[in-house]
Amino acid sequence: MITLEGLSKRYGDTPAVDALDLTVAPGRVTGFLGPNGAGKSTTMRMILGLDTPSAGAALVDGRPYAEWPVPLAKAGALLDAKALHPRRSARNHLVAMARSNGIGVSRVDEVLAIVGIDSVGRRRAGGFSLGMGQRLGIAGALLGDPEVLLFDEPVNGLDPDGVRWVRRLMRSLAAEGRTVFVSSHLMSEMQLTADQLVVIGRGRLIADAPIADVIAMSSRSTVHVRVPETAGLTALKDRLATEADRVDTQLDRLIVTGVPVERIGDLAHELGVRLHELRTNHASLEEAYMELTADSVQYGVAEAVA
Numbered sequence: 001m002i003t004l005e006g007l008s009k010r011y012g013d014t015p016a017v018d019a020l021d022l023t024v025a026p027g028r029v030t031g032f033l034g035p036n037g038a039g040k041s042t043t044m045r046m047i048l049g050l051d052t053p054s055a056g057a058a059l060v061d062g063r064p065y066a067e068w069p070v071p072l073a074k075a076g077a078l079l080d081a082k083a084l085h086p087r088r089s090a091r092n093h094l095v096a097m098a099r100s101n102g103i104g105v106s107r108v109d110e111v112l113a114i115v116g117i118d119s120v121g122r123r124r125a126g127g128f129s130l131g132m133g134q135r136l137g138i139a140g141a142l143l144g145d146p147e148v149l150l151f152d153e154p155v156n157g158l159d160p161d162g163v164r165w166v167r168r169l170m171r172s173l174a175a176e177g178r179t180v181f182v183s184s185h186l187m188s189e190m191q192l193t194a195d196q197l198v199v200i201g202r203g204r205l206i207a208d209a210p211i212a213d214v215i216a217m218s219s220r221s222t223v224h225v226r227v228p229e230t231a232g233l234t235a236l237k238d239r240l241a242t243e244a245d246r247v248d249t250q251l252d253r254l255i256v257t258g259v260p261v262e263r264i265g266d267l268a269h270e271l272g273v274r275l276h277e278l279r280t281n282h283a284s285l286e287e288a289y290m291e292l293t294a295d296s297v298q299y300g301v302a303e304a305v306a
């Protein structure tokens with residue numbers, strides 16, 4: 001488990017992370033989202049003791065990461081896949097990491113095989129492609145067989161096969177009861193991988209909720225109701241107008257925002273209105289995310305008018 005308590009980091013006058021309170025629970029994949037400069041990497045660095053908080057605390061299983069006797073056995077991370085000695089072989093890079101944590105060298109060969117780069121383990125890591133470098137970074141994260149895993153943009157540079165592999169790996173690590181905290185800008189990928197979403201903007205928490213709730217809360221999620229009789233359509237529309245955020249009519253169809261599908265079904269039943277269709281049109285995660293972060297985008301460009 002990861003716990004953030006009032007976690008803050010300032011660089012000069014700029015707050016990079018601003019009073020974050022958060023629990024990242026085991027047994028699920030938690031996606032960590034936010035616009036460029038939102039503070040995701042800074043938060044991850046503070047969890048790993050690589051940056052010192054200006055205020056508050058970041059705890060891994062109740063203690064600062066660095067205080068664990070074998071840190072790599074508690075938490076493993078992929079932060080910057082390029083942060084390695086370019087002339088060292090991939091295997092030697094992992095051997096050095098393992099030795100510093102008292103981890104047996106046999107585990108190095110295990111993790112090289114898990115990430116699928118065992119055949120190139122003796123090649124210089126500096127000559128690796130972006131995707132191979134990511135795999136090596138993930139091998140490093142898995143080295144201590146840790147309970148907590150942090151991945152900053154893990155699918156960066158991976159081909160579709162590699163992306164699927166990372167998705168399955170994250171899901172299986174979470175299924176084993178581990179805490180998996182992963183940042184990404186790829187919304188479609190997050191929608192497939194994450195159970196829980198944490199969204200930050202300008203260093204502050206915007207949302208911490210199951211992915212299904214984030215999507216359901218979006219105003220882009222609507223319920224479509226098809227009503228064959230005009231009188232019924234009008235009656236249901238008038239009734240919905242008292243509690244919906246918005247009701248639009250398209251021919252024999254009502255498009256309702258802000259009322260759950262179950263409630264609409266109940267209201268139609270109460271009014272004796274016959275329905276030919278009742279379905280939820282879910283927003284995509286990308287739509288929900290854009291809406292949540294609209295006020296926090298620092299480096300956005302004005303959207304072109306079609």
Ligand SMILES: Nc1ncnc2c1ncn2[C@@H]1O[C@H](COP(=O)(O)OP(=O)(O)OP(=O)(O)O)[C@@H](O)[C@H]1O
Pocket residue numbers: 011014015016034035036037038039040041042043
């Ligand atoms: N070493 C540093 N010195 C000064 N400012 C920094 C430093 N590191 C980060 N920042 C600033 O802190 C803020 C948060 O940056 P951070 O890299 O954590 O964001 P991020 O959410 O990871 O962004 P991205 O999605 O672009 O990777 C940004 O405004 C950034 O410019």
